[in-house]
Amino acid sequence: MSTDQPSRQGKSALPPLVAGAYRKRLGLISVIACFGGLLFGYDTGVINGALRPMSADLGLTPFTEGVATSALVFAAALGALLAGQLSDLWGRRKAIILLSVLFFAGTVFVVTTPNLELLVTGRILIGLAVGGASTVVPVYLGELAPYEIRGSIAGRNELAIVSGQLAAYVLNAIIGTTLGHVEGVWRIMFAICAIPAICLFVGMLRMPESPRWLVEKGRTDDALTVLKTVRTDDRAVAEVADVQNVKKEEEHQHQIGLRAVFANKWLRRILLIAIGLGIAQQLTGINSIMYFGQTVLIESGFDQSAALIANIAPGIIAVIGGIIALKLMDRLDRRKTFIIGLSLTTACHLLIGLSSIILPAGNPVRPYVILFLVVAFVGSMQTFLNVAVWVYLSEVFPLHMRGLGIGISVLMLWITNGFLSLYFLPLVDAVGITGTFFLFAGVGVIALIFVITQVPETRGRTLEELEEDVTTGAIYTISDHAGHSAK
Numbered sequence: 001m002s003t004d005q006p007s008r009q010g011k012s013a014l015p016p017l018v019a020g021a022y023r024k025r026l027g028l029i030s031v032i033a034c035f036g037g038l039l040f041g042y043d044t045g046v047i048n049g050a051l052r053p054m055s056a057d058l059g060l061t062p063f064t065e066g067v068a069t070s071a072l073v074f075a076a077a078l079g080a081l082l083a084g085q086l087s088d089l090w091g092r093r094k095a096i097i098l099l100s101v102l103f104f105a106g107t108v109f110v111v112t113t114p115n116l117e118l119l120v121t122g123r124i125l126i127g128l129a130v131g132g133a134s135t136v137v138p139v140y141l142g143e144l145a146p147y148e149i150r151g152s153i154a155g156r157n158e159l160a161i162v163s164g165q166l167a168a169y170v171l172n173a174i175i176g177t178t179l180g181h182v183e184g185v186w187r188i189m190f191a192i193c194a195i196p197a198i199c200l201f202v203g204m205l206r207m208p209e210s211p212r213w214l215v216e217k218g219r220t221d222d223a224l225t226v227l228k229t230v231r232t233d234d235r236a237v238a239e240v241a242d243v244q245n246v247k248k249e250e251e252h253q254h255q256i257g258l259r260a261v262f263a264n265k266w267l268r269r270i271l272l273i274a275i276g277l278g279i280a281q282q283l284t285g286i287n288s289i290m291y292f293g294q295t296v297l298i299e300s301g302f303d304q305s306a307a308l309i310a311n312i313a314p315g316i317i318a319v320i321g322g323i324i325a326l327k328l329m330d331r332l333d334r335r336k337t338f339i340i341g342l343s344l345t346t347a348c349h350l351l352i353g354l355s356s357i358i359l360p361a362g363n364p365v366r367p368y369v370i371l372f373l374v375v376a377f378v379g380s381m382q383t384f385l386n387v388a389v390w391v392y393l394s395e396v397f398p399l400h401m402r403g404l405g406i407g408i409s410v411l412m413l414w415i416t417n418g419f420l421s422l423y424f425l426p427l428v429d430a431v432g433i434t435g436t437f438f439l440f441a442g443v444g445v446i447a448l449i450f451v452i453t454q455v456p457e458t459r460g461r462t463l464e465e466l467e468e469d470v471t472t473g474a475i476y477t478i479s480d481h482a483g484h485s486a487k
Contacts, residue, residue: 014235014238014239014242014462015232015234015235015238017146017148017149017235018232020232022229022230022231022232025229025230026144026145026153026230029141029144029207029208029230030141030144030145030153030156032199032200032203032204032206032207033096033137033140033141033157033204033207034137034141034156034157034159034160035100035160035196035197035199035200035203036096036099036100036133036136036137036157036160036200037133037137037156037157037158037159037160037161037164038160038161038163038164038167038196039100039103039129039130039133039164039193039196039197039200040130040133040134040160040161040164041160041161041162041163041164041165041166041167041168042164042165042167042168042192042193042196043072043103043106043126043129043130043164043193044072044073044130044164044165044287045164045165045166045167045168045169045315046168046171046172046189046190046192046193047068047069047072048168048169048172048293048311049168049169049172049173049175049176049189049311050172050186050189050190051065051068051069051186052304053176053180053184053185053186054068054119054186057183057184057186058113058115058116058119060116062425064116066421066422066425067116067120068116068119068120068123069421069422070418070421070422071120071123071124071127072123072124072126072127072130073127073414073417073418073421073422074127074414074415074418075123075124075125075126075127075128075130075131076127076128076130076131076134076414076417076418077131077410077411077412077413077414077415077417077418078127078128078131078411079127079128079129079130079131079132079135079414080131080132080134080135080406080407080410080411080413080414081131081135081407081408081410081411082128082132082407083095083099083128083131083132083133083135083136083403083407084135084136084139084403084404084405084406084407084408084410085403085404085407086098086132086403087135087136087139087140087213087403088213088402088403088404091209091210091213092136092139092140092143092209092210092213093140093204093207093208093209093210094209095132095136096133096136096137096140096200096204097201097204097205098132099129099132099133099136099200100129100197100198100200100201100204101201102125102126102128102129102132103126103129103193103196103197103200104194104197104198104201105125106122106123106124106125106126106127106128106129107122107126107190107191107193107194107197108122108194109121109122109125110122110123110126110187110190111187111190111191111194112187126193131410131411131414134390134410134413134414135403135406135407135410136403137157138154138157138390138391138393138394138406139210139394139402139403139406140210141153141154141156141157141394142154142391142394142395142463143210143211143212143213143402143463144208144210144211144230146231146235147460147461147462147463148330149330150330150391150395150463151326151329151330151334151388151391151459152326152327152329152330154390154391154394154395155322155325155326155329155387155388155390155391156326157390158322158325158382158386158387158390158391159319159322159323159325159326159387161386162315162318162319162321162322162382162386163319163322164196165315165318166312166315166316166318166319168189168315169311169312169314169315170312170315171189171192172189173309173311173312175188175189176189177305177309208226208229209222209226210226211223211224211226211227211239211240211243212243212399212463214226215240215243215244215247216243216247216399216400220240220244223240223243224236224237224240227239227240239462242462242464243399243464245464246399246464246467246468247399249468260400260401261401261404261405264471265473266470266471266472266473266475267398267401267470267471269473270396270397270405270456270470270475271397271405271408271409273396273454273455273456274392274393274396274397274405274406274408274409275408275409275412275413276450276454277338277389277392277393277409277450277451277455278389278393278409278410278412278413278416279412279413279416280342280443280447280450280451281385281386281389281413282413282416282417282420283416283420283440283443283444283447284342284345284349284381284385284440284443284444284447285349285420285424285436285437285440286377286378286381286385286386287417287420287421288420288421288424289314289374289377289378293311293314293374295307295425295428296370296374296428296433297310297311297367297370297371297374299428299432299433300356300366300367300370300371300433301361301362301363301364301366301367301370302367302371310367310371313371313375314374314375314378317375317378317379317382318378318379318381318382319382320379320382321378321379321380321381321382321383321386322382322383322386322387324383325382325383325384325386325387325388326387328383328384329387329388329391330459332459333457333459334388334391334392334455334457334458334459335451335455335456335457337384337385337388338384338385338388338389338451338455339448339451339452340384341380341381341383341384341385341388342385342444342447342448342451343448344376344380344384345377345380345381345385345444346440346441346444346445346448348373348374348376348377348380349377349437349438349440349441349444350437350438350441351373352370352373352374352377352433352437353433353434353435353436353437353438353441355369355370355373356370356432356433356434356437357434370433392458393406393409393410394406395458395463395466396458396466396470397470398466398467398470398471399463399467424436427439456475456476457475458475
C-alpha cells in the first residue's frame with residue numbers, strides 16, 4: 001500500500017524522509033519515553049503472580065483482593081484524564097517526569113506496607129502514573145515522529161507495555177519458585193518496579209519537549225530547534241510551518257479547547273468514536289487475561305505451580321505480536337487492522353467457550369487446549385488491536401484538544417478495565433469459562449460492527465492534515481472513498 005496520501009490530496013508537500021543521524025536520536029527518545037510503557041506493563045502484570053502470597057501475608061479476603069487489584073485500574077482512569085490535561089498545560093516532557101516520581105513513590109508504599117490501607121494507597125499512586133503514561137507517552141512519541149513512520153514509533157510504547165508484563169510474569173515465576181518460602185516474597189516482586197522508574201526520571205531530564213506542543217504555546221524557535229534534532233533541516237522548517245498554519249487557522253476560527261469540541265459536531269463525533277474504540281479494546285477481555293491469567297489456567301485444569309509457569313506463554317506471544325504489529329503499522333491501514341483483530345479475537349473467544357464444553361473438567365487435554373487458545377487470543381490481540389488502538393488514539397485528535405481528547409478516551413478505557421478487573425473473577429465463578437468467553441464473543445461482534453461502520457482511517461497523513469480533516473468532517477468522506485476503492 002502506498003502512504004503518499006498527502007500528495008494525492010494536495011494538502012502538503014513535505015521534503016521526503018531520508019536516512020540520517022537524526023533517526024538514531026529519534027530512536028533514543030522513544031527508548032527513554034517507553035520506560036513509561038515498561039512500568040505500565042510491569043505494574044499491571046506483577047499482581048498476576050504476587051496476589052496469592054500477598055493475600056496470605058496481609059490476610060486479604062477475595063473482596064479485598066479485588067479492591068487491591070482494581071484500585072490501580074480505577075486510579076489509572078483518573079490519571080489518564082488528569083495527565084492528558086496536564087500535558088496540554090505543562091508540556092509532555094514535564095508530565096512524564098512527574099509520572100516517574102509517582103511510579104517510584106507508589107512502589108515504596110506497596111513494598112513497605114504493613115496493611116491493606118497503605119497497600120491501596122500505593123496502588124492508587126501507581127495507578128495514577130500508569131494511566132498518565134498510557135495517555136502522555138503515545139502522544140509524545142506521535143508528535144515527535146515523522147508521519148511516514150508514526151505508527152511504528154508511537155506503537156513502541158505498546159511493545160514496551162507487553163514487554164513489562166512479560167518481565168513481570170517471568171520474574172514472578174523465577175522469584176516464586178526459588179524464593180517462595182521467604183516471607184513477604186511478593187514485596188521483592190513489586191520492588192523491581194523502582195528500577196525503570198529511576199531510569200525514566202533520569203532519562204527524561206535529557207529529552208526534548210514535543211515540538212508541536214511548543215508551537216501551540218508560541219515557542220516556535222524552540223520547536224524548530226527540537227525538530228532539527230530529529231529531522232533534516234529542510235523537513236524541520238516545513239513541518240513547523242505546517243503546524244503554525246494550522247494553529248493560526250484554529251485561532252482565527254476560535255477552535256481552541258473544550259469549547260471547540262462541544263461547538264463542532266465533527267470533534268464531538270471523533271471523541272465518541274475514540275471512546276468507543278477504547279472501550280471495545282477492553283471488552284475483548286484482554287486485561288482480564290493479563291491480570292488473572294493464572295486463575296483462568298487453574299480453572300481450566302492446571303495446578304497452581306504449573307499455571308504460574310504456563311502463564312508466561314501469553315506474555316511471550318504478546319511481545320512477539322507487538323514486534324509483528326510494529327512492522328505492520330506503517331504498511332496496513334488502521335481500520336483493516338482493527339477488523340482483522342476483532343475477527344480473530346472473537347473467533348478465539350468462541351473456540352475457548354466451545355472447548356470448555358466439549359472437554360469437561362478432568363479431561364487431561366482440556367488445560368492445554370485452553371492454554372493454546374488463550375495464547376492465540378493474546379497473539380491476535382497484540383498483533384492487530386492493542387498497538388493499533390493506542391497509535392490511533394495518539395494521532396486522531398487535533399493539537400488543541402489532543403491531551404484532553406486522549407485523556408477522556410483513555411479515562412473511559414480504564415473505567416471499563418476497572419469494572420472488568422473487579423467483576424471478572426465473580427463472573428468466571430458464576431458462569432464458568434464457557435459463559436464468560438461466549439459473552440466476550442458477543443461483545444466482539446458488536447465491536448466489529450462499530451469499527452466497520454464508524455471508525456475513519458488515519459494512516460498516511462500528517463497530524464496537521466488529520467487535524468483539518470477531523471475538524472471539517474472530511475476524514476469520513478476520505479475513509480468512505482478509500483473503502484469503496486478497496487472493494
